[in-house]
Structures are given as C-alpha cells and as structure tokens.
Amino acid sequence: MAFNHGALDATLAAAAGDDAALLRELRSAFLESANRQLDLLKRARCDGNWHVAAMRLKGLAASFNAEDLLQAAEIALLAAPGEPMAIREVEAVLNRFARARHTHDPRR
Numbered sequence: 001m002a003f004n005h006g007a008l009d010a011t012l013a014a015a016a017g018d019d020a021a022l023l024r025e026l027r028s029a030f031l032e033s034a035n036r037q038l039d040l041l042k043r044a045r046c047d048g049n050w051h052v053a054a055m056r057l058k059g060l061a062a063s064f065n066a067e068d069l070l071q072a073a074e075i076a077l078l079a080a081p082g083e084p085m086a087i088r089e090v091e092a093v094l095n096r097f098a099r100a101r102h103t104h105d106p107r108r
Contacts, residue, residue, distance in 0.1 A: 057072075
C-alpha cells in the first residue's frame with residue numbers, strides 16, 4: 001500500500017492553524033491513540049474485542065482523513081482475531097506516519 005499522508009497532514013494543519021506546538025501535539029495524540037488500538041488488536045483473542053479495536057481504529061482514521069490507516073483498519077475488520085497480516089499492515093502504516101512526521105513537518 002502506497003503511503004499518502006497528505007490528507008492527514010492537511011487535516012492536522014487545518015486544526016492547528018499557525019500553532020506549530022499544537023500541530024505536534026495533535027500528531028502525537030493521533031499516533032498515541034492509533035497505537036493504543038493497535039495494542040488492543042494485538043491482544044484481542046475473540047471476535048468482539050478484535051472488532052471493537054478495528055472499528056475504533058477505523059473511526060480514528062476517518063476522523064483525521066488518514067486514508068492508509070482507514071484501509072488497514074478495513075483489512076483488520078475482515079480478518080480473524082490475531083491475524084498477523086492485518087496487524088503488520090496497521091503497524092506498517094503507523095510506522096510510516098511516525099517516520100514521515102519527522103521529515104515532513106516544516107513547522108517543527
């Protein structure tokens with residue numbers, strides 16, 4: 001999956017305006033929340049817990065226009081609890097975003 005963080009960056013920048021500190025805080029909060037849901041996915045052993053974590057991840061992605069994360073959450077929703085491929089996909093998206101936030105933030 002090609003990583004496209006443009007819509008996410010635009011959403012965060014629109015919310016933060018000219019406040020670079022707020023932009024960093026929003027990025028951090030987004031990543032923290034997404035990683036929390038990833039952790040819940042990793043620990044889920046039943047359909048219910050897996051589904052709730054994947055839906056929360058999907059909602060977070062939709063709220064921030066994070067299309068790649070939205071797609072990864074959809075993959076997780078269709079997968080069985082603990083499916084390694086689904087977990088790796090979410091991890092990959094979050095890792096790419098974490099790396100990109102350090103290289104694409106002109107206001108840091």
